Amino acid sequence: MRTVSDITALYTGPQVHRDVYTSPDIYRLEMEHLFANAWVFVGHESQTSKKGDYFTTQIGDQPVIQVRHSDGEIYVLFNRCPHKGTKIAIDRDGNTGKFFRCPYHAWSFKTNGCLLAIPLKKGYEETGFSESESAKGMTPVGAVKNYRGFVFARLASDGIDFDEFFGDSLSSIDNMVDRSPAGRLEIAGPPLRYMHKCNWKMLVENQTDTCHPMVAHESSAGTAVKIWKEMGNPEPRPPAMEIIAPFMSPYEFFEKMGIRTWPNGHGHTGVHHSIHSDYSAVPGYFEALCEAHGEERAREILDENRHNTVYFPNIMIKGPIQQLRNFIPLGPNKTLVESYIYRLVGAPDQLLSRTAMYNRMINAPTSMVGHDDLEMYERAQEGLMSNGMEWVNIQRLRTGEEDFSEETVENGTTERQMRNQFDAWVKFMTVSMEEA
Amino acid sequence: MAVSKEQVIDFLYEEARMLDEGRYDEWLALWLEDGHYWMPLDYKQTDPHLVTSLLYEDMFMLRLRVERLNGARTFSQKPKSRCHHVIQRPFIDEMTDNRVVTNTSMHYVETRLDEQFLLALTAVHELAVVDGVLRIANKRVDILNCDAAFGNIQLLP
Numbered sequence: 001m002r003t004v005s006d007i008t009a010l011y012t013g014p015q016v017h018r019d020v021y022t023s024p025d026i027y028r029l030e031m032e033h034l035f036a037n038a039w040v041f042v043g044h045e046s047q048t049s050k051k052g053d054y055f056t057t058q059i060g061d062q063p064v065i066q067v068r069h070s071d072g073e074i075y076v077l078f079n080r081c082p083h084k085g086t087k088i089a090i091d092r093d094g095n096t097g098k099f100f101r102c103p104y105h106a107w108s109f110k111t112n113g114c115l116l117a118i119p120l121k122k123g124y125e126e127t128g129f130s131e132s133e134s135a136k137g138m139t140p141v142g143a144v145k146n147y148r149g150f151v152f153a154r155l156a157s158d159g160i161d162f163d164e165f166f167g168d169s170l171s172s173i174d175n176m177v178d179r180s181p182a183g184r185l186e187i188a189g190p191p192l193r194y195m196h197k198c199n200w201k202m203l204v205e206n207q208t209d210t211c212h213p214m215v216a217h218e219s220s221a222g223t224a225v226k227i228w229k230e231m232g233n234p235e236p237r238p239p240a241m242e243i244i245a246p247f248m249s250p251y252e253f254f255e256k257m258g259i260r261t262w263p264n265g266h267g268h269t270g271v272h273h274s275i276h277s278d279y280s281a282v283p284g285y286f287e288a289l290c291e292a293h294g295e296e297r298a299r300e301i302l303d304e305n306r307h308n309t310v311y312f313p314n315i316m317i318k319g320p321i322q323q324l325r326n327f328i329p330l331g332p333n334k335t336l337v338e339s340y341i342y343r344l345v346g347a348p349d350q351l352l353s354r355t356a357m358y359n360r361m362i363n364a365p366t367s368m369v370g371h372d373d374l375e376m377y378e379r380a381q382e383g384l385m386s387n388g389m390e391w392v393n394i395q396r397l398r399t400g401e402e403d404f405s406e407e408t409v410e411n412g413t414t415e416r417q418m419r420n421q422f423d424a425w426v427k428f429m430t431v432s433m434e435e436a
Numbered sequence: 437m438a439v440s441k442e443q444v445i446d447f448l449y450e451e452a453r454m455l456d457e458g459r460y461d462e463w464l465a466l467w468l469e470d471g472h473y474w475m476p477l478d479y480k481q482t483d484p485h486l487v488t489s490l491l492y493e494d495m496f497m498l499r500l501r502v503e504r505l506n507g508a509r510t511f512s513q514k515p516k517s518r519c520h521h522v523i524q525r526p527f528i529d530e531m532t533d534n535r536v537v538t539n540t541s542m543h544y545v546e547t548r549l550d551e552q553f554l555l556a557l558t559a560v561h562e563l564a565v566v567d568g569v570l571r572i573a574n575k576r577v578d579i580l581n582c583d584a585a586f587g588n589i590q591l592l593p
């Protein structure tokens with residue numbers, strides 16, 4: 001049994017104990033506490049745009065269904081039959097019509113989870129069934145919020161509310177959605193699904209790790225630059241140069257790009273500029289955005305080139321290219337990464353085509369960039385088993401005690417955002433734990 | 437000058453052998469400059485542009501991919517991966533004097549360290565006959581379980 005003080009002891013500020021990445025009991029506690037108390041990403045509303053549309057996923061290790069009910073609202077239900085536990089929806093998505101019907105004994109449920117009918121119902125007369133938990137139907141999660149199309153849920157029925165949990169970090173979602181002339185995003189096809197034999201937090205930390213691209217990705221980004229030079233620097237540059245080459249930017253570029261942290265573990269790289277700042281303009285897009293918002297506002301939206309925004313605990317979004325990566329924990333040393341892309345409704349197709357290109361070049365199991373990242377995570381997961389040292393160092397640019405309840409902007413190579421995540425990790429791990 | 441069915445089949449077998457033996461310079465030389473190597477993400481995917489694919493690579497990307505494999509700081513290739521194609525006799529779906537379309541079933545094995553995995557593939561080659569010589573105009577490789585979650589696939593299926 002781990003107590004609150006055991007959990008608190010795993011993170012000291014400059015260091016974090018390796019158990020957070022390797023220990024099966026810590027993983028179990030994360031599923032029980034952290035993923036229940038935090039607001040976790042479920043899906044995008046456009047994945048369930050019509051009544052009866054559903055989509056299956058996980059919140060931590062909990063199988064859930066996102067479904068559009070007959071009242072037009074999105075519900076998130078545990079994917080479990082209240083009779084004997086059978087998963088109600090097995091496929092990744094579909095349309096169930098007006099109700100779900102369990103394939104085992106045909107109990108049926110409205111799309112908000114309420115029990116609709118049971119065959120041969122008289123078998124439950126005088127059994128006290130109506131008092132049972134099962135009579136309520138499929139269990140909804142504690143709370144659901146659809147924020148500008150992004151659906152988040154909190155499994156626990158009580159806890160921090162959505163606005164307090166995310167605070168001003170929602171500005172990154174705002175910027176991504178505001179880039180659509182229609183103010184709306186739409187899912188574009190299925191996600192890349194990439195299996196990693198490492199702890200989910202390594203992936204989340206890496207999103208704001210600005211000291212690794214020029215090292216780990218030298219083999220792809222450096223080679224791209226080299227080949228382009230050998231070709232005599234042709235213009236327009238090959239698309240790979242626009243997407244991959246900025247990973248080779250010098251340390252100074254990353255230092256100056258800045259990192260912002262918000263309370264509760266959220267933060268982003270690319271405060272002042274980013275690797276997404278110098279993409280070529282797409283004809284017709286700026287005009288469409290000006291028409292929707294006016295020129296001044298359109299410029300303001302496009303001048304924001306945030307790189308990676310981490311929403312604690314386990315997603316990252318890239319506003320300038322309309323991408324979301326979901327780091328789904330499957331075990332202490334196993335993580336499924338799903339990388340989604342979205343269409344900016346009302347914008348030219350060419351933008352979506354660049355987004356799709358970015359996704360496959362950087363985040364596919366076949367991506368040269370992804371290969372080196374995965375290699376680093378898996379080496380770290382194995383290396384942490386070494387008893388030579390028990391602690392992981394995250395103290396870059398930490399010069400004293402830090403207050404994570406304040407929003408700050410710092411040098412872009414700080415590891416403050418990783419520490420911010422662990423500060424939130426301790427908070428949401430322990431908030432529902434009993435003191436020993 | 438038209439090519440024979442047998443020449444087409446030999447060409448496809450030879451291409452697979454080049455990949456298995458890592459003879460990438462020869463392999464790149466098979467391609468026409470504006471060709472694309474496409475590996476869809478979705479079963480029966482029709483569009484390479486507006487949804488994600490696993491690969492949709494032009495010659496710049498293919499050159500980069502091949503050159504990277506031998507780089508001194510290519511960490512995910514230390515040690516190197518190896519691959520192996522077992523191919524079934526190709527179907528020749530279309531054949532004119534300067535264009536041939538084939539459909540070939542393959543089993544692809546890739547290995548590195550203690551890991552090895554198997555993919556079942558269907559490769560559709562669009563070949564061009566240029567000056568009497570077969571070249572790859574485009575290649576599409578569909579993985580049977582394209583929608584499954586994979587670890588690294590580092591070589592070219």
Ligand code: FES
Nearest residue numbers: 081083084102105
């Ligand atoms: S398990 Fe679902 S109806 Fe019996």
Ligand SMILES: [Fe+2]
Nearest residue numbers: 212213216373
């Ligand atoms: Fe990386």
